């Protein structure tokens with residue numbers, strides 16, 4: 001009887017340890033940093049990798065965000081001030097492909113309706129051009145959709161594991177948007193980078209820290 005109780009207690013503690021371990025492993029929140037060149041606005045610097053290289057799923061596609069000290073954190077929890085212009089820079093290191101829905105290739109919700117790709121300002125991306133689209137940054141409830149061109153997987157300096165660095169093949173996309181009221185808004189990538197998962201939308205696509213996250217808009 002005692003042996004049964006002890007093994008039962010051990011079983012319960014293992015389950016609790018697992019649950020709390022999972023809760024503890026929630027990725028950190030990275031806050032946008034005040035812009036030194038454009039007072040009143042903030043900067044958010046992100047990268048998308050074909051394999052994040054760390055954590056419980058090192059082979060999953062995912063985002064990293066740069067903190068105020070310039071250190072990369074593997075996370076999709078982002079914090080920005082309310083009623084503020086947010087300047088976003090995304091270094092995209094993954095290969096690309098076709099879109100499941102051409103609508104996700106349409107730039108929406110950015111300042112001027114444009115993005116700057118490798119120094120060139122455009123209002124449209126063509127998913128059938130070049131290396132296709134690798135990932136998107138979409139906040140549906142704020143009407144923001146920004147697609148990122150992929151790089152060729154055949155590049156000699158293709159980044160195979162994150163965090164990637166600027167000496168490796170990448171596409172730089174810059175855009176801005178202005179936040180409204182405070183709130184927590186879900187965002188995610190709407191590219192079949194979850195191919196091989198149910199509806200192409202499982203695994204990293206729906207997991208916080210990889211291709212899905214939250215944009216926390218807080219009081220400035």
Ligand SMILES: [Cu+2]
Nearest residue numbers: 135189193211
């Ligand atoms: Cu993606």
